[in-house]
Amino acid sequence: MLDLHQPENLLQTFVKVRSSLKPDEIIFAWSGNIYSVIPGQRNRLLFSIDGYNVGRCIEVPGGYQHLMREVTFYKDPASGEILEHWQNPFTEQAVNVVHVWNDPVNQQYLLDGPYGKFVLPITPLGKDRLCASMDIMLAYPSPLPRAQYPQYSQSDLYQGAEMFQFFFSRQDAENPDLFSIPCDISWTRLGPWLPWMEMADRPGSLLYHCSGYKLTEGYQEIPVAVRNYVEQQQPKYMHAPDEFTRPNETSWTYFKKHRAQK
Template sequence: MSALDVSCDVNNLDFYRQYHGQQLYYRWEGTVWWRLSPEGPLERIFAIAGMNATKVFLCSGENGEYGHRINRELGLYCDPATGDVLTHWQPFPSQPPVSVVPIANRVVQGDVSPKTTTIPAGEPYLKKVQEIPLTYPHPLADDPQYRDHCPGQFFKGTEYFTTYAVRPGVQAPTPLWARDCPWLPWMKLGYEHPARLRFETTIQRVDHFEQLNPKLIEVIRQRVPIYEHTPDATDEPNVTSTTYFKQYFEAYQAGAEFPIQERE
């Protein structure tokens, strides 16, 4: 009888136990499309090159063990034909170019509760597809200075994650992340413009920083070197694309090149 002939229980905290405190890197890449109206066709507008510098920790609390994860996350919008990193973008010929604001989240952290997944007999892994609807008041809707940067009163989108619980010693397929959402604030399309975006990416854990996208490595080392490493602990609040946009709104209005240089 082989190991595949029996079911297998996999605990999500085993990963936190194995890699506790180590510097990890994730490379994610894909495509961004937009649809200018509900009836319009999907058009490819960007390639995206991203990374996470991550540390995971196995922690103990009053309710037992749990995982804690700290990320630095950077995603660059690129020309879909050449792969060159875009610093400015012109949405329409009748409008001036705008600064491209990347995904630049210097801190994203959170806790993970323990969970056991049973992989059935005969299966090397168990595929999980998670669909997360997102609906909430748009953070920019009530401030007049962001009027041209807000797609409406509410943010309505959906995130999709395809992940795998894997038996020990088995190579899993590549995880996938997708997102349907309104256009991004830096695009400056005007209040309630109906355009929507579709992100589709693959995610791969790599062994070394040098295995990330070369253009991403160049940007990090020249402009935001703090993204090469993850702190062991931080009390900084989590950063989102919206909070980052608001923080550097004056630089954006001045036509600055992003990502803005950051320090520890």
């Protein structure tokens, strides 16, 4: 019986859900929509998205390191085509789309972390289903200060929220013969305008609503259009990293580098 109050059980369960107790490559894929949220205006569908991350968990003293890369592509919600350019309906300007190419997005899952013992809220759903939740509230100095990037930055403070739910079977989690278990995910994000939208400091935010799952067949299960785009543009994202490195990449730090190269 899985004891939901024991940090050791929670840590091992989360690694089985999120990746694998073995150092195998595991892929999560997701799709969904992005909406504008502007005070006094009706919310507006701007993009659909497809993305995935590919990673492996490595056991280290005291826990695990999760080595990952991730991509997300902004698509036309009507045609489903991956966008290269976008006509901004708020500024009426054409802009170049900068997709998510984050390498790395590494994590550490430690039994004794900087804030104490490993904690993972898990809610029972009926007899067998469980839901693990992670609500991440973000607020830190923006990599794109307004004074230097007035066209691309909404604020000197990056402020947002990322809310994840992982749905899985209690029976799978309690099975000692399973190193990795099936999982479905829900992901909701509230964040500022993307830098490449060139919205400056206009009021408003972006709301992301996505669902996804752990792929059982690996990379070949990713949609063909996404695979083709990755293999043509940056094929290293077909596989997980081999070493744990810092700092992590975000859409803001990637855009900063992308802008500098231009």
